Amino acid sequence: MDLRHNEIEGNSEPTQSLGQTSHLALDIGGSLIKVVYFSISRDNCIDREQESSANDTLGFSNGNCKHPILQGRLHFAKFETSKINDCLEFISSKKLHLGGFQHHENPGKNKNFIKATGGGAYKFTELFKENLGIDLDKEDEMDCLVAGANFLLKAVHHEAYTYIDGQKEFVQIDQNDLYPYLLVNIGSGVSMIKVDGDGKFERVSGTNVGGGTFWGLGRLLTKCKSFDELLELSHQGNNRVIDMLVGDIYGGMDYSKIGLLSTTIASSFGKAVSDNKELEDYKPEDVARSLLRMISNNIGQISYLNALRFGLKRIFFGGFFIRGQPYTMDTISVAVHFWSKGEAKAMFLQHEGFLGALGAYVSYAKHSIDDLVCNQSMQLPVSASYTADPNYNPLNGDFNDNESIQCSVYAA
């Protein structure tokens, strides 16, 4: 993971070191910290009067200029929550916190605050204060998720895609026909949110069997050192060794009467029961595979049932569990397809892991700017151009195509 940070840093380093204005929002989850920050690219910089001032980065606080346009990049980075110090160091080294807003009402205090969401925004308030001298301005987690998703679905071309049988296919979303949809955010746990419009949503369901379960159980079962390692393992595994399939019960026959193929999993880990094998006797690869299928399938099923319940045609899956992992996406897609008898489709997001952080980022607008005009202008703050890598290589196990979005910000 750290490696990847480095790559990201590598990309943005030049602009950083040049003291460009930057801007930061955080999503501090149970297992991961997601960071989104903005940097103005010098060469693309539009002619502006106050760009050199680090303290009013985007010009939000002084509205004396009408709609300045900042061209720059949104950067995405993540850290393990357990290694929060790395994150603090990262912020500090890049001086990201210095680009934070001052409270508009009392600029005299000269105190920076950073938008943050996720449970850790509460938990680590003191730590940020101590280490970086900044306040975390807490944004509601669901608000952020939804805002982030809405932002991405509207502003970024090729954000949503389906993944079926190894085929990734981008879906063009008609902005006028976006709502309602079901947003499934798979973090440590899973939240399922019915989204009806900007800021209009309801958390309708969720499940405690999520990414944390995969990683936690996976660690206990395989001794993997990281989530990514575990995912990698699952690629090479064969779940039939451990899962009880319909065929295992029916002596190789399908239970066709109720539409179950002999390869359908009847009981995840069900074979671990009847065998006389111990944990050590199973290949970690197989264990990881079974686990991944169990959890993906379960999330897919519960998501579909909730979509059905509210008559939602689209289900978007986000959150760090997925990580563009083909097998995960495949399983979720299959589950949705299976239970909906082909009527519903699972869709995934390029920036799946950063919904909350992006939402927090977007939320700077509403708190910092007084007048309506500015709010409106922030509705579509970014026109993003983004090149996705269509030849996604699963073996990279990576989401490095997420690293940044080139964008322009129209500030008030």
Place this chain on the structure above:
Amino acid sequence: MAGLKDDPVLGINDMIETREETEIKDAVIDKVREEGGQGDREMAPMGNSIHRSGSRPQLDLSKAAIQGNSEERDPTILLPNQSDDISHLALDIGGSLIKLVYFSRHEDRTINDKRKKTVKERLGISNGNRRSYPILGGRLHFVKFETRKINECLDFISSKQLHRGGIDTHGWLSEAPANCSAVIKATGGGAYKFADLFKERLGVSLDKEDEMDCLVAGANFLLKAIRHEAFTHMEGHKEFVQIDHNDLFPYLLVNIGSGVSMIKVDGDGKFERVSGTNVGGGTYWGLGRLLTKCKSFDELLELSQRGDNRTIDMLVGDIYGGMDYSKIGLSASTIASSFGKAISEKKELEDYRPEDISLSLLRMISYNIGQISYLNALRFGLKRIFFGGFFIRGHAYTMDTISFAVHFWSKGDAQAMFLRHEGFLGALGAFMSYEKHGLDDLMVHQLVERFPMGAPYTGGKIHGPPLGDLNEKISWMEKFVLKGTEITAPVPMAPPGTTGLGGFEVPSSKGGTLRSDASALNVGVLHLVPTLEVFPLLADPKMYEPNTIDLSDHNELEYWFTVLSEHLPDLVDKAVASEGGTDDAKRRGDAFARVFSAHLARLMEEPAAYGKLGLANLLELREECLREFHFVDAYRSIKQRENEASLAVLPDLLMELDSMTEETRLLTLIEGVLAANIFDWGSRACVDLYHKGTIIEIYRMSRNKMQRPWRVDDFDVFKERMLGSADKKPHPHKRALLFVDNSGADIVLGMLPLARELIRRGTEVVLVANSLPALNDATAMELPDIVAEAAKHCDILRRAAEAGGLLVDAMINTLDGSKENTSSVPLMVVENGCGSPCIDLRQVSSELAAAAKDADLIILEGMGRALHTNFNARFKCDALKLAMVKNQRLAENLIKGNIYDCVCRYEPAS
């Protein structure tokens, strides 16, 4: 006269058949027969001028006798050795467990539909069935084995010869020889997998039934036929749910086996598998094994009871620094991510307690199942969700978790319900799939569930052959005595921690303690008694609840358990003495005491273990235990002695009564019933009294103390109904049903004189007595002898008894005698269909039901039948409830009175 000679033999025979119910072996039967014979002779000494007509009381004189005689010649019932002559078997072979349901049937005539019909016809007119006991349709047994120990299962089937009784092509009701290749119905995946093994080992073919078909058929049967089958389980509190059969469908059936199937059931045979999940019991056990090294499912489950999932699960509070995320309704204790903490810490598998892992896993899976089930119920608009399958195993925590999930996600709109026979749905369904088994038509009131000895111990365990043999049972008990108390000692269950599960409050299984094998299933043997019926005079059978005392109140429960425990040594003494005080009897007595104590201990821990528990059930359980150890009638000699003593003073009493005016006499008679009701061996207080005087002394003393007003005193209203007021003379009742209580003074000096008064006033009297002995209660078997003896000294009784067919010689006399003799209204005796000191009027003998047809007065006498049960029952006809309260606590609770207070409650027909 040949028929007459046969009578006593038949009586004995009936007795034997009933005892077979408790699996008496042949040798014992012979012994019983001998004793029974002696008993008969003692009760009705030869040379009496009036002979009783066998054991069988009859309602209508002439026809009954003739038909009875013709029936008695039918040889098939005279085969005492033919106990389990038709057995029957169905299997559900799952991935981890084999569930087996088998049926044993006694040789009886219900097999023949035509015969059944004629018997029924006769019941309406003459009730001339010569049996003393309800015809036993048979018993359904539930057994399970581990699939990997399939040989144990094969051995079991083979030893019981269950496969021989298997269905042949002629249908199971035929008595065709079972040598044609037997076919056994089986379901579950193993029915395919092990087909060859069964062929090889037992020579039987497995006839595969569809799994879903079976599940649904089994669930439908249970929900319709068993009264206390479905229950809710929230926060440790178990509550049985009364299912209206007409409003059962549609429902969602969730069967949690290795995997989980969710089935929408719309009717018999109408269903659709709408969903399921691969995260089920197999996942729990499989993952659990890998993570904890547990050797069995039950071990894993047991571990979970001492676990604290907070060490492994990531809670909302962990993420939010101890705060709730209240905006979306998540409390700090909600599990945000199962096993989520195993991520961030530096701990390895070995660093976690297996207990915690097991609990985390259990919660994750149960909660997930609950959630998916609810979503599916919602989708189809189903209000009820029933959970079955072997994953649950009556495990309180599992049920709490599932209930919580359903409750949480439905915001209280939907309820999770569980089934007591949860694991046997498939096997039962396979059993149902035999054609013409007749089970479909069974009604709730025709099933009686018994909990034989093994229940407290082996109820939930995977076990091999049930102990059928008496000696086996006794030595088994003795073994446990040697092992000390470890078996019975309840293991206190640690409160399952303070964390909520995926939600708010802690689903704590409060209820104090849970037994160590909390997974115990509480499944008894189902007795199919086709002759049982709902008492037709109940005003509102649907709302009827026999028990007055609700033992779900823990104090009440504790009190009655103490009462029963304290009474136990005395009962054992009596029982042993009744069997001649032999060493064998002592051993049996010991074993009985232990078994009954174990039942009590079991029920103390989990009062709802055997279904909804009322005092009546407890008292009946005691009698069942006695019978299980072949104490056929513990109070036999006491009853005889007291009957004789009371009969000796009866003439004096009758003379005294006859000298009174009608009004005084009625009062004295009621006083007499109340006074005589003091003779009750079921009451500790009364047992102490016995040492203080003779029967008649106590009776008189007691009667003289009967100062009105009684604590509950409706005598004046009753008197007005009986005698009218001023010049208005009311019609006498047409027929009165007198539910009698104890032997001795109670029946002889209390109820008989009252019956005599009614007869005198032109009311037919039917004495309703127990089918089987319970304490010192009079039985239907004994009553004809008592009446016959009483009739020797009283013309009124004699003529009525003759008219009722109770006196055979006299009956024959009437055939060629004068008409005046028959002018009396009849006095009859019917059995009530039960063997308990209490009576559940939802399940009475068909002859009582028939006798009730013309009845317009019911008199319930005694604590058991008028107070413990039926105190609040309402009837379509006039009802009089008479009892002396011989228990201080009951007196306080029920009538705000004291011990020895009296109840005379009269309720005119509504």
